[in-house]
Amino acid sequence: MMAELGRQGGEGADVIVKVDGISKSFGQIKAVDNVSFEIKQGEVFGFLGPNGAGKSTTINILTTMMRPTSGKATVCGFDVLSHATDVRRNVGVVPQEYTADEDMTGYQNILLCADLYGLPRSDSKPHAEELLKLVEIQDAANRKVKTFSGGMRRRLELACGLVNYPKLLFLDEPTLGLDVQTRAAVWKYIRTLKEQFKMTLFLTTHYLEEADSLCDRIAIIDHGRIIKVGSPEQLKASVGGDIIVVGVREAEPDISSEIMKLPLVKEVKKKGAEYRIKAEMGEEASPEIMDLVRSKGLHVTKISLTKPTLDEAYLELTGRNLREEEGNRMQNLSQRITMNRARS
Amino acid sequence: MTEKIRSSTLDEPKPLAPNQASAPTWPASAQKANTGPLHGLWALTQRDLRKWYGNPIQLFISLIQPVIWLGVFGKALNFGSFIAQSGAPASVTNGIMLSTFGTTSYFSYLACGQLAFVVLFTSAFSGMSVVFDRRFGFMNKALSTPVGRGTIVMAKVFQSVARSTIQAAMVLIIAVALGMDIGSFTVLGVAAAFGVVFLMATGLSALYVMLALRSSDWQTQMALINLLNLPLLFASNAILPVKLMPTWLQYVVKVNPVSYSTDAIRQLLIGAVGTNSIAVDVGVVLGFAVILSTAGIVLSWRLLSK
Ligand SMILES: Nc1ncnc2c1ncn2[C@@H]1O[C@H](COP(=O)(O)OP(=O)(O)OP(=O)(O)O)[C@@H](O)[C@H]1O
Ligand SMILES: [Mg+2]
Numbered sequence: 001m002m003a004e005l006g007r008q009g010g011e012g013a014d015v016i017v018k019v020d021g022i023s024k025s026f027g028q029i030k031a032v033d034n035v036s037f038e039i040k041q042g043e044v045f046g047f048l049g050p051n052g053a054g055k056s057t058t059i060n061i062l063t064t065m066m067r068p069t070s071g072k073a074t075v076c077g078f079d080v081l082s083h084a085t086d087v088r089r090n091v092g093v094v095p096q097e098y099t100a101d102e103d104m105t106g107y108q109n110i111l112l113c114a115d116l117y118g119l120p121r122s123d124s125k126p127h128a129e130e131l132l133k134l135v136e137i138q139d140a141a142n143r144k145v146k147t148f149s150g151g152m153r154r155r156l157e158l159a160c161g162l163v164n165y166p167k168l169l170f171l172d173e174p175t176l177g178l179d180v181q182t183r184a185a186v187w188k189y190i191r192t193l194k195e196q197f198k199m200t201l202f203l204t205t206h207y208l209e210e211a212d213s214l215c216d217r218i219a220i221i222d223h224g225r226i227i228k229v230g231s232p233e234q235l236k237a238s239v240g241g242d243i244i245v246v247g248v249r250e251a252e253p254d255i256s257s258e259i260m261k262l263p264l265v266k267e268v269k270k271k272g273a274e275y276r277i278k279a280e281m282g283e284e285a286s287p288e289i290m291d292l293v294r295s296k297g298l299h300v301t302k303i304s305l306t307k308p309t310l311d312e313a314y315l316e317l318t319g320r321n322l323r324e325e326e327g328n329r330m331q332n333l334s335q336r337i338t339m340n341r342a343r344s
Numbered sequence: 345m346t347e348k349i350r351s352s353t354l355d356e357p358k359p360l361a362p363n364q365a366s367a368p369t370w371p372a373s374a375q376k377a378n379t380g381p382l383h384g385l386w387a388l389t390q391r392d393l394r395k396w397y398g399n400p401i402q403l404f405i406s407l408i409q410p411v412i413w414l415g416v417f418g419k420a421l422n423f424g425s426f427i428a429q430s431g432a433p434a435s436v437t438n439g440i441m442l443s444t445f446g447t448t449s450y451f452s453y454l455a456c457g458q459l460a461f462v463v464l465f466t467s468a469f470s471g472m473s474v475v476f477d478r479r480f481g482f483m484n485k486a487l488s489t490p491v492g493r494g495t496i497v498m499a500k501v502f503q504s505v506a507r508s509t510i511q512a513a514m515v516l517i518i519a520v521a522l523g524m525d526i527g528s529f530t531v532l533g534v535a536a537a538f539g540v541v542f543l544m545a546t547g548l549s550a551l552y553v554m555l556a557l558r559s560s561d562w563q564t565q566m567a568l569i570n571l572l573n574l575p576l577l578f579a580s581n582a583i584l585p586v587k588l589m590p591t592w593l594q595y596v597v598k599v600n601p602v603s604y605s606t607d608a609i610r611q612l613l614i615g616a617v618g619t620n621s622i623a624v625d626v627g628v629v630l631g632f633a634v635i636l637s638t639a640g641i642v643l644s645w646r647l648l649s650k
Contacts, residue, residue: 063488064488065484065487088490089379089490093488095481095485097481097484098481099480101391101480112391113489115383116384116388116486116491117379117489118378118379118380118384118490160485164489
């Protein structure tokens with residue numbers, strides 16, 4: 001009842017997290033610097049940024065583990081400062097580090113978490129088994145956590161984060177240090193949570209592929225500041241658009257200026273009988289270009305559409321290449337291959 | 345606690361196994377959770393206690409020191425026989441012993457002091473357990489749940505009190521086996537003595553937990569334990585009577601709560617002549633326990649969140 005009183009009315013019902021200018025300083029370091037954003041019900045929202053960008057600090061503030069130096073944030077309708085306990089009741093947290101008790105079994109760990117959320121054992125016992133099954137460690141459920149591999153621990157952390165049936169789940173670098181298979185599995189769980197349980201997810205990552213393939217919206221964060229927020233497509237589009245190359249049989253007449261007039265087209269270059277066009281939303285622009293070319297009586301010989309990657313977007317926005325900092329391009333590459341295999 | 349879900353034979357589960365009919369239904373009634381003010385207290389206490397009784401070696405080691413004290417000091421430093429050796433008649437010996445130690449047997453005198461000793465050292469490690477929980481991340485997990493901050497502190501104190509009380513009981517049994525005088529034991533006396541042990545353990549554990557709340561550094565904690573425990577032990581009447589100490593030290597002994605608890609335990613267990621009345625002793629120990637545990641719970645709000 002008190003919980004209901006604490007709810008802040010006003011904002012749209014579908015906004016589950018509202019962050020209004022939060023900052024957090026550690027002495028001289030401004031870990032989070034005047035950050036504002038909103039998360040809508042049911043979406044997967046990602047924080048993408050390099051080490052030390054302030055991702056974990058933001059999560060710690062939103063999950064009431066740290067107090068912001070200034071600013072205001074509401075999570076599930078509750079203020080993180082004045083109604084911290086209500087926030088904790090409603091959200092699940094999977095922190096960056098491992099937090100399970102090494103001396104207990106996986107199953108006991110989940111039950112302990114459930115106890116801390118005040119769930120009755122009659123409810124938490126079957127729920128623990130469900131969760132162990134969900135993250136596919138039911139076979140190791142009765143082994144002590146100290147015998148678990150890193151991947152199994154990560155799965156267990158995920159299960160613990162889900163123990164209170166949260167509407168909103170915070171995942172801090174959920175795939176950090178995992179092998180490709182386990183990473184694929186974690187991605188699968190995240191999709192299951194969103195699609196099957198209609199859960200809202202906030203995850204942080206410094207893997208571009210992860211942000212690209214999981215998130216509905218991404219905030220690029222660096223030095224404690226949000227540089228840009230948008231869907232992966234929007235972020236990529238901010239690079240300046242997709243590249244459409246149209247080859248025609250006739251080198252003349254030059255129809256560059258007509259193409260340029262199309263609403264989505266941003267830049268046209270002609271080279272012989274080939275037009276290199278930069279356009280927003282290439283899928284929609286290319287048929288329009290085709291129609292235009294044909295209406296001028298020209299014959300299209302080939303057409304190709306190249307989408308910019310998130311890497312390019314990131315590079316353009318931060319002036320840095322996340323991949324280079326990562327320094328394991330090959331690993332990412334092989335991972336992408338495995339991912340494609342896993343999806344098919 | 346020992347429910348088996350399935351015998352664990354497989355090592356790593358196949359990560360890409362097709363999602364079995366696992367599809368758990370998320371109950372809409374997820375909020376049937378009962379998060380009363382003290383929920384989770386038992387779960388947290390039990391977690392720590394399980395670590396303790398799951399590791400009997402730890403228990404065994406913690407008993408070695410008091411046993412050495414009893415065996416070596418209690419038996420070797422037999423003040424009664426020293427005096428008797430000088431040719432003094434038994435009545436004189438007993439008179440000197442009574443006026444110095446409040447009892448005729450130094451062994452029994454020391455045995456009561458060893459109860460305080462075991463409480464001191466067990467309580468000190470309650471702070472260590474807070475430090476390790478921070479180090480290994482468990483503290484963060486607890487802090488992210490709606491469990492009360494005060495509850496976290498209380499659980500740490502309770503588990504430590506439970507250990508102290510049980511270990512004190514073991515020390516007492518060993519002492520009796522080694523020849524402690526049980527002539528004055530009464531059910532009420534023993535029960536009351538353990539009441540004092542309980543209070544002393546509460547106050548000391550709360551003190552150490554409080555000092556550890558902000559720290560994740562076990563070396564500092566270790567240094568702190570040595571810094572506090574040795575004066576608390578030696579600047580008290582646990583091993584030697586106040587009368588044998590220099591005057592300045594006697595003032596320290598007077599403000600040391602360990603002295604009061606030991607004084608009470610001696611009166612209750614072996615009917616020794618006390619320095620203070622039992623009421624004063626118990627009053628001081630009770631005040632110590634109440635003030636420190638209240639402070640611990642109040643501070644938990646400020647110290648546990650960053
Ligand atoms: N408790 C703390 N005390 C002092 N400085 C801190 C503390 N926590 C974080 N910082 C600093 O704040 C900055 C942001 O840290 P944060 O952990 O939020 O980064 P992150 O984006 O999560 O990085 P990573 O990808 O490495 O996890 C860093 O410069 C870090 O050194
Ligand atoms: Mg981090």
